[in-house]
Amino acid sequence: MRTFWLFAVCLPLIAWTQATPNTSDSYKQVLEKIQQNIVTVRVVIKVDVKTEEENESQESKFTLQGAVLNNDGLILVSGVLLSSESFKQLIGLEDEGEVNITIVPQSFKVIFDAETKEYEAKLVATDSQLGIAFLKIMNLDGRTITPIAFANEDLTVGRELVTVSRLPKGFDYAPYFATGRIISEVSKPRRAYLMEGNITEMGLPVYNMKGEAVGVLVRLRHGLKDEEVDFGFRSNFGEDDGAAFLLPASALRPLIEQAQQRAASVQ
Amino acid sequence: MRRLFGGLLGLVLLISLNAQAQGRAALEDALRRDIERARDRVFPALVNVLVVDRYFEGGRAQYSLGGGSGVIVSPDGLVLTNYHVASDAVRLFCTLSDGVRLEAEALWHDAMTDLSVLRLKPPANAPKRAFPYAPLGDSDALKTGDYVLAMGNPLLLASSVTLGIVSNPKRVFLNPFNQELENAEFERGDRSGALTRWIQHDALILPGNSGGPLVNLKGEVVGINQLGGSGLGFAIPSRIARSVLEQVRRTGRVERGWLGFRAMPTEKLRRADGVLVGAVIPNSPAEKGGIQPGDVILRIDGKPLNARFPEEIPLVYLQIAELPIGKTVSIELQRNGAQRTVQAQVERMEPYYGDEDEFRTLGFTARDITRPMARTSRLPEEGVQVTGVRPGFPLDTAEPKITTGDAILQFGERKIRNLNDLREAIEASKEQENIPIVFQRRTETLVTVIRNRPPSPPSPSAELPKAWLGVRTQVITQPVAQALGDPNLKGFRITEVMPYTEASKAGLQVGDLILALNGEPLEAFRTQDARDLERRIERMDIGREIKLTILRHGERREISVTLEPSPASAEAARSVRQNELDFAVRDITALDRMRNRWREDQQGVFVTDVPNGSWGQLAGLRNGDLILAVNEQPIQTIQDFQQVMQEVIRQQPPVVILFVLRDRETSFVFLEPDWKAITQ
Numbered sequence: 001m002r003t004f005w006l007f008a009v010c011l012p013l014i015a016w017t018q019a020t021p022n023t024s025d026s027y028k029q030v031l032e033k034i035q036q037n038i039v040t041v042r043v044v045i046k047v048d049v050k051t052e053e054e055n056e057s058q059e060s061k062f063t064l065q066g067a068v069l070n071n072d073g074l075i076l077v078s079g080v081l082l083s084s085e086s087f088k089q090l091i092g093l094e095d096e097g098e099v100n101i102t103i104v105p106q107s108f109k110v111i112f113d114a115e116t117k118e119y120e121a122k123l124v125a126t127d128s129q130l131g132i133a134f135l136k137i138m139n140l141d142g143r144t145i146t147p148i149a150f151a152n153e154d155l156t157v158g159r160e161l162v163t164v165s166r167l168p169k170g171f172d173y174a175p176y177f178a179t180g181r182i183i184s185e186v187s188k189p190r191r192a193y194l195m196e197g198n199i200t201e202m203g204l205p206v207y208n209m210k211g212e213a214v215g216v217l218v219r220l221r222h223g224l225k226d227e228e229v230d231f232g233f234r235s236n237f238g239e240d241d242g243a244a245f246l247l248p249a250s251a252l253r254p255l256i257e258q259a260q261q262r263a264a265s266v267q
Numbered sequence: 268m269r270r271l272f273g274g275l276l277g278l279v280l281l282i283s284l285n286a287q288a289q290g291r292a293a294l295e296d297a298l299r300r301d302i303e304r305a306r307d308r309v310f311p312a313l314v315n316v317l318v319v320d321r322y323f324e325g326g327r328a329q330y331s332l333g334g335g336s337g338v339i340v341s342p343d344g345l346v347l348t349n350y351h352v353a354s355d356a357v358r359l360f361c362t363l364s365d366g367v368r369l370e371a372e373a374l375w376h377d378a379m380t381d382l383s384v385l386r387l388k389p390p391a392n393a394p395k396r397a398f399p400y401a402p403l404g405d406s407d408a409l410k411t412g413d414y415v416l417a418m419g420n421p422l423l424l425a426s427s428v429t430l431g432i433v434s435n436p437k438r439v440f441l442n443p444f445n446q447e448l449e450n451a452e453f454e455r456g457d458r459s460g461a462l463t464r465w466i467q468h469d470a471l472i473l474p475g476n477s478g479g480p481l482v483n484l485k486g487e488v489v490g491i492n493q494l495g496g497s498g499l500g501f502a503i504p505s506r507i508a509r510s511v512l513e514q515v516r517r518t519g520r521v522e523r524g525w526l527g528f529r530a531m532p533t534e535k536l537r538r539a540d541g542v543l544v545g546a547v548i549p550n551s552p553a554e555k556g557g558i559q560p561g562d563v564i565l566r567i568d569g570k571p572l573n574a575r576f577p578e579e580i581p582l583v584y585l586q587i588a589e590l591p592i593g594k595t596v597s598i599e600l601q602r603n604g605a606q607r608t609v610q611a612q613v614e615r616m617e618p619y620y621g622d623e624d625e626f627r628t629l630g631f632t633a634r635d636i637t638r639p640m641a642r643t644s645r646l647p648e649e650g651v652q653v654t655g656v657r658p659g660f661p662l663d664t665a666e667p668k669i670t671t672g673d674a675i676l677q678f679g680e681r682k683i684r685n686l687n688d689l690r691e692a693i694e695a696s697k698e699q700e701n702i703p704i705v706f707q708r709r710t711e712t713l714v715t716v717i718r719n720r721p722p723s724p725p726s727p728s729a730e731l732p733k734a735w736l737g738v739r740t741q742v743i744t745q746p747v748a749q750a751l752g753d754p755n756l757k758g759f760r761i762t763e764v765m766p767y768t769e770a771s772k773a774g775l776q777v778g779d780l781i782l783a784l785n786g787e788p789l790e791a792f793r794t795q796d797a798r799d800l801e802r803r804i805e806r807m808d809i810g811r812e813i814k815l816t817i818l819r820h821g822e823r824r825e826i827s828v829t830l831e832p833s834p835a836s837a838e839a840a841r842s843v844r845q846n847e848l849d850f851a852v853r854d855i856t857a858l859d860r861m862r863n864r865w866r867e868d869q870q871g872v873f874v875t876d877v878p879n880g881s882w883g884q885l886a887g888l889r890n891g892d893l894i895l896a897v898n899e900q901p902i903q904t905i906q907d908f909q910q911v912m913q914e915v916i917r918q919q920p921p922v923v924i925l926f927v928l929r930d931r932e933t934s935f936v937f938l939e940p941d942w943k944a945i946t947q
Binding site: 042044046048050051052053054055057058059060061083084085100104105106107108109116118120122123124125126127128133188189190222223224254255258259262 | 325326331657658663664666723725726729730794797798799806878879889890891
């Protein structure tokens with residue numbers, strides 16, 4: 001009888017441990033799956049500042065993380081610093097005034113993993129409203145690459161998601177993941193999901209725990225001028241008029257298709 | 268009696284006061300006459316100096332416009348101005364007092380004294396003329412309190428004069444703590460002032476006065492204005508200017524003797540004679556001659572050398588500077604109380620900074636390393652110092668990368684001693700893909716390999732077009748709906764219809780209320796709904812015809828409109844650069860016509876880039892001008908522009924006249940290029 005009761009108590013426990021996945025293993029698997037799709041891109045841009053009577057220009061370099069979208073080398077990156085319109089929105093200089101700022105991308109070099117070889121890429125498309133851009137690697141030299149997989153999923157508030165990025169060169173471009181949660185769903189100015197947590201890198205896809213991309217992180221602004229400052233919003237998100245939102249994959253797909261068409265004609 | 272005496276006293280007082288007033292008036296009259304006379308004597312010789320500067324920053328050559336003042340000091344057109352006004356110039360122009368603008372050439376730039384000597388270059392076919400000039404006066408005769416006039420072009424206001432007095436005719440700049448002389452350093456770090464005791468005065472000096480004359484009441488140039496602000500002005504004495512001018516006239520250059528020791532005053536040694544040796548520069552004539560720190564030098568070639576106070580140090584260096592180069596001089600000195608005589612061979616004083624140049628294909632700039640640089644900056648004595656590297660170019664992408672401050676010692680197989688060696692080495696390696704470079708960084712010698720690849724062309728704008736309706740709208744909020752007479756109204760009110768768009772062709776008007784799209788009611792009624800219409804349209808295909816249900820003057824109607832692509836940004840428009848005259852233009856876009864409210868058939872080419880220092884900028888051409896005609900040839904598109912300009916380049920007229928539209932008004936821009944320089 002005692003044996004029976006011992007078994008009866010232990011059975012649910014045994015069942016529970018079998019059903020609950022090991023969380024650290026899940027993250028490890030997601031990281032291993034996704035990190036091969038994440039590349040480092042070295043960028044050089046020229047910023048021209050022109051008034052009616054004078055020109056000044058300065059060259060700048062920085063790195064971005066990108067996600068491989070297809071086997072032909074189409075890469076998704078943050079476009080905030082790659083188009084004049086996005087840049088002007090970022091610094092709050094949207095109206096055509098006396099100063100005209102133009103961003104001229106000069107070069108893109110794509111690095112896979114921690115390799116030393118760099119692949120030259122060209123800018124093929126930008127969307128300055130969403131602050132994303134698409135590059136095309138010009139010559140893969142026969143290299144096989146693995147694009148990210150997209151999922152059609154209904155996203156809900158509370159859902160935990162993951163993004164993967166790479167550390168800087170000094171850390172050998174080691175991949176790392178970050179987690180975040182959907183804390184709100186908005187329908188204005190467009191349908192998107194507000195994220196909380198450590199998911200902060202714009203232009204990178206956000207994944208479910210199967211390693212499928214459910215959307216991309218973009219900066220959205222509410223677009224209403226002269227709105228009074230909301231101190232709560234500012235203290236939570238650091239800005240007056242925008243924050244990082246997850247744009248669902250369904251909204252991204254038409255842009256990817258357009259970019260692919262453009263990329264096909266680039267030589 | 269008392270009354271009479273009082274009256275007499277009053278009369279005397281009145282006469283005395285009157286005499287004083289008359290005396291003051293006479294003095295003021297005399298001063299005014301002196302000022303007018305001095306002005307009349309020097310004004311005709313005053314020039315406005317305009318320069319196109321070439322400087323190196325960020326690994327490349329860049330250009331800017333600058334200016335200052337100058338004064339003609341000889342009838343054959345020699346002009347004195349500041350080194351910091353003219354030394355970076357690739358083009359120099361002087362506008363004379365009669366308004367004529369002439370080109371000028373630089374004969375010599377002297378960083379040590381911040382003086383440049385220019386020569387006016389009248390056009391080849393112009394009749395020979397004697398230029399009005401101002402005589403140089405005696406700056407040594409100036410005393411504190413003397414009136415002086417500062418003439419020049421402050422804030423580029425031509426031909427201005429301000430009045431002041433000499434505050435200190437022998438000003439030096441001392442460190443307030445250790446009382447040592449401080450050099451004036453300019454933007455590029457050129458060191459200046461070891462030889463100079465400035466004329467400090469209080470005539471107002473502003474930016475633009477640099478290089479202009481400081482004039483006494485006799486109408487003689489006693490100084491060249493150099494620095495100023497907050498009621499203080501500093502001018503280089505004419506004594507120094509005369510010395511520079513005479514050397515340039517005689518030999519075409521300025522050379523100074525150098526012994527290589529640092530002079531310090533002897534006051535703290537409780538002596539009034541000699542000059543204390545504070546330091547001896549290695550490998551200098553002083554070191555070779557056996558001079559040591561602590562020695563007190565008494566005479567050079569029999570001539571006393573004295574500096575009891577810091578203010579006298581520049582005179583010591585001046586005396587040494589005037590020693591003939593190559594001459595072995597006899598130096599009498601005291602060491603530990605004992606007198607001795609040593610010999611030293613005078614060497615040429617070297618400028619601190621070496622020449623600098625751009626290496627465009629590899630994206631970096633570098634300068635020659637001089638011995639003074641090597642001594643003070645732990646640089647090798649042979650090699651070139653990198654002064655800037657463009658991001659993304661070979662020196663930046665190499666591992667390890669070469670950065671600003673590194674000294675290149677070897678390029679490929681060739682040892683590098685100077686810029687010429689580097690130019691030759693780069694030319695010799697241009698077919699090589701991988702080039703090893705040996706370079707020094709502080710105390711380490713490193714090796715890297717650069718990949719000799721041409722830079723990729725810049726990416727043009729790549730914005731994805733979206734389906735677009737050429738109107739701007741506001742949401743019909745509840746208060747607005749009520750005001751319009753129907754509180755149940757929802758949707759958008761048109762606030763602007765962009766001209767020349769499908770929306771305008773379809774007949775949409777300001778005030779129309781858009782209630783439905785393709786039969787589907789628009790539910791917008793709050794300001795946060797403002798982007799709903801735009802979002803819905805964006806998701807549609809470009810070229811699709813949509814039906815808008817609108818309410819106009821109480822009447823509902825349906826209007827069909829074809830969706831067009833969102834207007835292309837200016838950067839996406841086709842652009843060309845006119846290389847000879849160095850400016851860029853593009854075709855007009857629909858967005859330009861909309862923004863500027865031009866007619867739909869408005870033609871012309873948009874000026875997009877007028878680089879600093881270009882012929883266009885010198886003529887006043889601006890970014891944003893719309894060129895309508897060139898030399899009376901109408902310009903409608905870029906093709907017209909290219910064809911007309913081809914003909915202009917072939918004919919090379921003295922003036923190229925652009926008829927432009929600027930801020931809704933037309934204007935003419937007159938380019939006067941130097942065709943010889945352009946086609947060389």
